[in-house]
Amino acid sequence: MSSLSPKCLNEPGEWQYFLSHVQYESKDIALDTFHSMEKLGRSCWLDVRMDERDEAAMKEGIKNSNIIIVIMSPAYFTRPFCVKELEWAVEYEIPIQVIIDVQLKGEIGNIIGRCPADKAYLKGIGNINFTEVSRANPTFWKASIDSILKAKPKVLTNAGTVKEPNVTNAIIKPRKRITVERAANKYRIERIFNENEIDKDDIKILENESLGTGGFGEVFKAKRAGRICAAKVISTGGLNEMQQRDMFKKFQKEFALMCSTNTCQRVIRVFGVVLQIPGKLVLVMEYAENGSLRKYLNRQAAIDKRLEPSLLQSIIYDIAYGMKELCKKGVHHRDLKADNVLLDHDMIAKVSDFVSSIV
Numbered sequence: 001m002s003s004l005s006p007k008c009l010n011e012p013g014e015w016q017y018f019l020s021h022v023q024y025e026s027k028d029i030a031l032d033t034f035h036s037m038e039k040l041g042r043s044c045w046l047d048v049r050m051d052e053r054d055e056a057a058m059k060e061g062i063k064n065s066n067i068i069i070v071i072m073s074p075a076y077f078t079r080p081f082c083v084k085e086l087e088w089a090v091e092y093e094i095p096i097q098v099i100i101d102v103q104l105k106g107e108i109g110n111i112i113g114r115c116p117a118d119k120a121y122l123k124g125i126g127n128i129n130f131t132e133v134s135r136a137n138p139t140f141w142k143a144s145i146d147s148i149l150k151a152k153p154k155v156l157t158n159a160g161t162v163k164e165p166n167v168t169n170a171i172i173k174p175r176k177r178i179t180v181e182r183a184a185n186k187y188r189i190e191r192i193f194n195e196n197e198i199d200k201d202d203i204k205i206l207e208n209e210s211l212g213t214g215g216f217g218e219v220f221k222a223k224r225a226g227r228i229c230a231a232k233v234i235s236t237g238g239l240n241e242m243q244q245r246d247m248f249k250k251f252q253k254e255f256a257l258m259c260s261t262n263t264c265q266r267v268i269r270v271f272g273v274v275l276q277i278p279g280k281l282v283l284v285m286e287y288a289e290n291g292s293l294r295k296y297l298n299r300q301a302a303i304d305k306r307l308e309p310s311l312l313q314s315i316i317y318d319i320a321y322g323m324k325e326l327c328k329k330g331v332h333h334r335d336l337k338a339d340n341v342l343l344d345h346d347m348i349a350k351v352s353d354f355v356s357s358i359v
């Protein structure tokens, strides 16, 4: 753990996280978060030069961050700048995550109670799950960072309620300043993408045969060259330009990642992308006839049936095998759940949905 001030902060660009905190109370947590995130290749906006504060710069910082991490502490709501940062996060609908030193967890009610009366809607922050962190030792800190990475940020509204962000979590945009390695990777992704485009006339998406919906898109049955496949359709119609760009990058990333796992036995195979349908991005993949494991379990529960032990065993084996294959390819799935495990016509389970995955 480090408490050194970072040499260079907040170059122009975009940041994945904005760290909002009261310096004299939370400086160490803020700096350790900054350094740990940097090590993981994630960028943070962090203000350490309080006396040189420039309101416009802070506002830009919030506006250009994907997530604002509020490091909650006793004086947070008594600092006008912290309150302003929260107000901007509400105004620009930037998803918020809250972290708190584990030693302060008993004080959350009092802390929120200090919110200025004329900004009572900011008390809605209490509806977001607070992630407890501890700098007591490196192991606790590592666990804290893992929890921060897993936490689901929420958008706070000016009515004091919270809602899901438009573009889901893991909204990980690269910085504008990219290294040579990142540029090469970007080129690789773009090439894979262009080489696998499917003409929109070569596929028929059966729009009345929805297979399921997730946080990212809706999946339909589709026909291509006489064979049934599945088409994950992501609508970009209602999004603003920046959100569309983000969505496109996520889509590109999911596809490139799936291409790299196409030889895996227990991972859903991808066939290509359709890019010519206005307002839509389509990822074409193998069709899993028996749908998601979640739906299968629900269907069984509805008829009061338990899973056959042999089937249960084979599903567990398949998932473990699929995860091992991903691990060999260096892929961290990061969203393994029954919704993201699909069952083919032979009830072979395959891991799917790489929206949240990283290599």
Ligand SMILES: Nc1ncnc2c1ncn2[C@@H]1O[C@H](COP(=O)(O)OP(=O)(O)O)[C@@H](O)[C@H]1O
Residues within 6 Å of the ligand: 211, 212, 213, 214, 215, 216, 217, 218, 219, 230, 232, 268, 285, 286, 287, 288, 289, 291, 292, 295, 339, 340, 342, 352, 353, 355
């Ligand atoms: N290849 C497929 N075959 C059959 N059903 C699928 C397929 N892919 C997805 N689904 C269904 O659609 C749902 C959402 O797909 P998913 O890829 O997880 O989307 P999201 O990224 O939005 O969560 C799944 O839970 C599953 O029920």
Ligand SMILES: [Mg+2]
Residues within 6 Å of the ligand: 214, 215, 339, 340, 353
């Ligand atoms: Mg899913």
